Amino acid sequence: MKLSSAIPLVALLFATASLSVAASDTELVVKGAITPSACEPMISGEGLIDFGKMSVKQLNTDAYTSLPRETLDFQVLCEGPTFFTFNTIDNRSGTSAHNESYHGLGMTPNGEKLGGAGFGIYQLVADNVSRRPIISTDGGMTWQRASLVSPQVLTAVATDGELAPIAVQVLKAQLSLFTHIAPSRSLTLIDEVPLDGNATVQVNYL
Numbered sequence: 001m002k003l004s005s006a007i008p009l010v011a012l013l014f015a016t017a018s019l020s021v022a023a024s025d026t027e028l029v030v031k032g033a034i035t036p037s038a039c040e041p042m043i044s045g046e047g048l049i050d051f052g053k054m055s056v057k058q059l060n061t062d063a064y065t066s067l068p069r070e071t072l073d074f075q076v077l078c079e080g081p082t083f084f085t086f087n088t089i090d091n092r093s094g095t096s097a098h099n100e101s102y103h104g105l106g107m108t109p110n111g112e113k114l115g116g117a118g119f120g121i122y123q124l125v126a127d128n129v130s131r132r133p134i135i136s137t138d139g140g141m142t143w144q145r146a147s148l149v150s151p152q153v154l155t156a157v158a159t160d161g162e163l164a165p166i167a168v169q170v171l172k173a174q175l176s177l178f179t180h181i182a183p184s185r186s187l188t189l190i191d192e193v194p195l196d197g198n199a200t201v202q203v204n205y206l
Helices: none
Strands: 001-006 038-045 070-082 083-090 114-126 132-136 154-158 168-179 200-204
Touching: 038 200, 070 083, 070 200, 114 132, 114 154
Parallel strands: 001 200
Antiparallel strands: 038 070, 070 168, 083 154, 083 200, 114 168, 132 154
């Protein structure tokens, strides 16, 4: 899985020359963002998870097959205490055989969805203190306790007794991947078919 840190910065410059004739007015809006400090997300093993080869006989015929849970070290290092959230971007969007919280694993040559992979974040330590994850499903208006990391929610760090993001300089955590293969009855598996999951973890500044 790949990682990135993204900050939108949009600016518009405008200049006018004085005129000797009457003119109508229009409003110019300049928007942008300057962050107090930058953060860099990092993931162990270059974000690569390889399940190797598996036989069709290892797959359940009429039910999803759960692959072994894989866990990677996840860190966010900031120049100073920073309020931030993170989420994922599914680079195989539209290929998940689960709901939208799961990331796609690609498709068979016949256009059948291979399965899905979901992320959870655990064992959070922020600035050497154990913390808990919270998520927002409405863009940060409200928060609830959950360990989900997905394209549909924002995930942040909170203290045990609060439901609001806190500023963090160094975050260390475990990022777990839960992977499921669709029932073999629904897949055309005559030739070798590769799993092709790909996601981006994105840091957003508050």
